[in-house]
Amino acid sequence: MITFLIKFWPALVPMALYAIWMIWRRRQAVKSGAMPPSWTDGRGLWVACMSLSVMVGCFALLALESESNTDPHYQPARFEDGKLVDGILN
Secondary structure, three states, X not given: OHHHHHHHHHHHHHHHHXXXXXXXXXXXXXXXXXXXXXXXXXXXXXXXXXXXXXXXXXXXXXXXXXXXXXXXXXXXOEEEOOEEEOOEEO
16 A cells, blocks of 8 residues: 555645545535535546646656666676675676
8 A cells, every 4th residue: 555655646646635625615515505516526537637647747757867777787696705695786
């Protein structure tokens, strides 16, 4: 669950904000005696689109910002003084 939240927080934040806003609007409508808005009225599609665009933007930013070593040097496992030394990736 934690891994899912870490990987997909850019998509979940706009949806959580929409849910908080919708709960607030529904409570305000009940207090004023008006008909509470339905969850499917209006902005659900726009929230999904905004969520997707934020997630794509975050992934693009992550790809541009990350430093990756494209030429790693691998030293295979070997024996030194009769002991096995694990291989490493530099």
